[in-house]
Amino acid sequence: MRAAMRVEALKLVRSPVGVISTAAIAGGIVVLVAALMAATSSGDPAMIAKLGGSATFDWTGLLNTAAQITGAAGLIGFGVVLAWLFAREFADGTITGLFALPIGRGTIAAAKLAIYTVWAVSVSLLIAAALLLLGLVLGFGMPDASAWAGLGRQLSLGILTAAIALPVAWVATASRSLLAGVSCAIALLIVAQVGAITGAGGWMPLAAPALWAISGGAAVSGAQLALPAILAAVVGAGTIVTWRRLQLDR
Numbered sequence: 001m002r003a004a005m006r007v008e009a010l011k012l013v014r015s016p017v018g019v020i021s022t023a024a025i026a027g028g029i030v031v032l033v034a035a036l037m038a039a040t041s042s043g044d045p046a047m048i049a050k051l052g053g054s055a056t057f058d059w060t061g062l063l064n065t066a067a068q069i070t071g072a073a074g075l076i077g078f079g080v081v082l083a084w085l086f087a088r089e090f091a092d093g094t095i096t097g098l099f100a101l102p103i104g105r106g107t108i109a110a111a112k113l114a115i116y117t118v119w120a121v122s123v124s125l126l127i128a129a130a131l132l133l134l135g136l137v138l139g140f141g142m143p144d145a146s147a148w149a150g151l152g153r154q155l156s157l158g159i160l161t162a163a164i165a166l167p168v169a170w171v172a173t174a175s176r177s178l179l180a181g182v183s184c185a186i187a188l189l190i191v192a193q194v195g196a197i198t199g200a201g202g203w204m205p206l207a208a209p210a211l212w213a214i215s216g217g218a219a220v221s222g223a224q225l226a227l228p229a230i231l232a233a234v235v236g237a238g239t240i241v242t243w244r245r246l247q248l249d250r
Contacts, residue, residue, distance in 0.1 A: 004103050004111035008085070012115055017084045025077035026123055030130045032073075033066045037138060059140050059147035063154060064214055066131055070157050071210025072189060078120060078165040079185025085112050086239070087172035087181050095176075095246070106244035113169070113236050116162070124158025153213045160209035160225075163232035164188065170239045173246075205231045 012018040041057045055061060086109075089095040098105055128151050135143065143151065165185060172181030188206055195204030202208045202224030209228055212220035 001107055001111060004108050005114055008108075008111045008115040009118075011088075012081075012085070012119060015084070017081065018119070021077055021081045022119075022123055022126075025074060026126045026130060028077075029066060029069050029073055029127055030134060032069050033062060033131065034134055034138075036065050037062055037134075057138075059135055059143055059150065062131065062135050062138070062140070063147065063150035066127075066154055067157055067210060067213035070127070070154065070161060071192070071213070074158060074161040075165055075189050075192065075206075076185050078162045079168040079188065080182055081119070082116060082165055082168040083172045083178050083181025083185065085116055085172075086169045087176065087178040090176040091178050104244065105246055106240050109173075109240045109243035113166075113239070116169075120162030121159055124155050124162070127158055128155040150216070153217065157209050157213040160228050164192075164206050164209065164228045166232045166235045166239070170235050170242060173239055173242050203227070 036055075037057060040055045040061060089098065098108060101108075131154060132143070132151060135147070140147075165188065167188060168181045168184045171184040172178065175181070192204065192206035192210070195201075195207040196211065201211060202220035205227040208220050208224050212225055
């Protein structure tokens with residue numbers, strides 16, 4: 001398992017997909033938040049109306065804005081990396097070589113999931129740290145207890161968003177297609193948005209993390225917040241089983 005994890009880690013670190021995705025997710029979210037904070041500070045009534053209730057130039061506004069962006073952009077970004085991790089073997093034609101390795105394909109899939117988890121947690125930590133620095137640069141001062149709690153929810157939101165993107169891994173494996181995996185990420189985002197609009201709220205696992213972070217934890221219960229973790233566990237196990245049963249005849 002350690003050998004497989006080391007190989008998968010090297011693939012991700014040395015791949016342009018890993019480097020660009022990390023920069024795009026972390027950097028993109030922070031840049032967008034900074035731009036929206038700048039728009040808020042301008043005092044333009046029309047712009048503030050477009051930004052909605054989160055348009056306040058303080059820690060609360062910054063963290064609410066970051067949560068909204070992370071819930072959408074993060075799902076796509078994490079999904080793209082998952083699609084690449086699990087479909088690249090098919091796209092590059094290296095899948096046949098895996099059948100000759102002494103390491104089982106289920107173990108390889110588990111290693112991919114483990115490396116993805118480590119990477120997603122690292123990216124989420126990077127985003128939270130960058131938002132803390134952004135708030136200080138904008139002159140909000142050191143966070144109070146409420147702001148620290150918001151930063152903690154932002155970190156958790158990043159990790160939970162990475163978790164609910166896991167169906168992409170199974171779709172990319174079952175279809176043996178990178179494009180199908182990316183399409184699944186887009187579909188997950190659409191379903192999450194529809195679920196939020198129709199009032200499914202916390203009972204929709206794809207929408208629960210963002211609603212929880214944006215509402216300060218008030219709109220989603222502990223049981224509802226556990227659903228994304230259950231979804232991730234079930235889909236992760238299914239992906240490992242699918243890899244274990246892969247055949248070369250298709």
